[in-house]
Amino acid sequence: MTAQLSPPASTASTASVSPVVPKVLYVLKRYPQLSQTFVVRELTELERRGTVIGIEALGPQASGPMHPEVDLVQASVRYLPRRPLLRHRGTRRAHLRVASRRPIVWLRTARTARGGDWRRFVQAGLVADRVRREGFTHLHAHFATAAAEVARDAALLAGCTFSVTAHAKDIFHAEHAPHLARRVQGAAAVVTVSDFNVRHLGHVLPDVAVVHVPNGVALEPDAGSAPHGPVLCVARLVSKKGIDTLIEAATVLTERCPTIRIEIAGDGELRPELEALAERLQLTDTVTFLGSLSSVEIDLAYRRASMMVLPCRIDADGDRDGMPTVILEAMARGVPVVSTNVIGIPEVVQNEHTGLLVPPDQPAALAAAIAELWLDQRQASALGRAGRRLVGERFDPQRSADLLRDVFAEAASRPR
Numbered sequence: 001m002t003a004q005l006s007p008p009a010s011t012a013s014t015a016s017v018s019p020v021v022p023k024v025l026y027v028l029k030r031y032p033q034l035s036q037t038f039v040v041r042e043l044t045e046l047e048r049r050g051t052v053i054g055i056e057a058l059g060p061q062a063s064g065p066m067h068p069e070v071d072l073v074q075a076s077v078r079y080l081p082r083r084p085l086l087r088h089r090g091t092r093r094a095h096l097r098v099a100s101r102r103p104i105v106w107l108r109t110a111r112t113a114r115g116g117d118w119r120r121f122v123q124a125g126l127v128a129d130r131v132r133r134e135g136f137t138h139l140h141a142h143f144a145t146a147a148a149e150v151a152r153d154a155a156l157l158a159g160c161t162f163s164v165t166a167h168a169k170d171i172f173h174a175e176h177a178p179h180l181a182r183r184v185q186g187a188a189a190v191v192t193v194s195d196f197n198v199r200h201l202g203h204v205l206p207d208v209a210v211v212h213v214p215n216g217v218a219l220e221p222d223a224g225s226a227p228h229g230p231v232l233c234v235a236r237l238v239s240k241k242g243i244d245t246l247i248e249a250a251t252v253l254t255e256r257c258p259t260i261r262i263e264i265a266g267d268g269e270l271r272p273e274l275e276a277l278a279e280r281l282q283l284t285d286t287v288t289f290l291g292s293l294s295s296v297e298i299d300l301a302y303r304r305a306s307m308m309v310l311p312c313r314i315d316a317d318g319d320r321d322g323m324p325t326v327i328l329e330a331m332a333r334g335v336p337v338v339s340t341n342v343i344g345i346p347e348v349v350q351n352e353h354t355g356l357l358v359p360p361d362q363p364a365a366l367a368a369a370i371a372e373l374w375l376d377q378r379q380a381s382a383l384g385r386a387g388r389r390l391v392g393e394r395f396d397p398q399r400s401a402d403l404l405r406d407v408f409a410e411a412a413s414r415p416r
């Protein structure tokens with residue numbers, strides 16, 4: 001059952017306002033996470049619009065740089081033990097309080113967990129106890145993986161509703177796709193970030209309401225295209241981002257555009273391999289790895305860039321992006337985008353209108369598109385302006401927050 005909410009005639013002024021604002025407890029695998037700016041923006045916008053939020057993190061805070069926007073989030077964050085034990089006093093007491101209220105549900109859920117992931121059940125009991133103690137009325141998880149499992153069981157134990165935002169790896173990766181229906185079983189709704197995902201989830205989850213809520217991205221001051229500035233790529237250094245294709249394309253680019261430079265912002269498991277590729281192709285003077293950057297540093301990188309390039313692919317294991325937020329962030333600044341015609345990307349990067357699209361895994365085609373914008377500043381500026389207009393029309397953060405509030409309110413109003 002697909003419930004795709006249509007865009008309003010304009011943005012925040014006509015967005016629906018939920019009559020009842022539930023108190024929502026978020027369940028996240030990690031918080032904050034440098035690569036998940038969309039979560040921080042979602043939380044701040046919901047709080048700005050009156051939603052009371054708490055956060056349960058299933059693991060410790062990630063090390064490294066953090067975006068300053070995290071400081072705007074008012075929600076109380078609790079970091080759960082990664083491997084909680086029922087014999088520990090605090091954990092045992094929390095489960096006893098939960099079990100005393102819903103003994104049959106607790107026993108049934110515990111019995112099921114014995115054949116699955118006991119650790120997640122124990123964490124779920126801690127979450128359910130907080131729901132009861134602090135008066136939360138709804139649970140929401142980002143990513144249909146461990147966070148969804150904990151939210152699902154906690155909702156059962158606490159007698160409340162839950163929903164899940166599903167993104168990409170949690171939907172398509174061979175490791176996760178077979179477990180998707182089980183992980184969101186009983187969800188009031190599954191939220192997702194693109195029309196492509198809505199169609200896919202409508203097939204694989206026919207009995208679940210699937211709601212399209214775009215990741216809200218605010219318009220930034222128009223940076224446009226810096227003539228002959230660096231070609232910027234912002235991504236985690238993992239296979240599905242296709243960074244190797246960009247590096248291979250650079251060998252062709254340097255022949256047509258000898259002064260071109262490529263900056264790659266981000267880190268990940270493939271960094272040593274990608275750095276070795278650049279060295280093997282004698283591109284160390286052309287390709288610079290910037291590492292992990294804060295949002296302030298990323299903004300500066302966008303403002304000196306001639307374009308943003310993200311050559312996504314669908315991996316052999318099915319992993320892919322849902323709707324890469326960095327594409328929207330570049331477009332929100334008027335920076336022209338070159339990407340690939342896979343998954344939901346063509347919904348925003350409309351070839352030769354709001355950006356350029358090429359097939360994945362084709363370095364020559366990617367090089368040709370980059371060179372086209374590098375050599376034609378008028379076209380680059382026009383695509384950047386059109387992309388910025390599209391983001392302003394479709395990805396207003398206030399509208400996204402109102403759509404999500406409606407999901408929460410409708411779920412929390414259901415009889416339990």
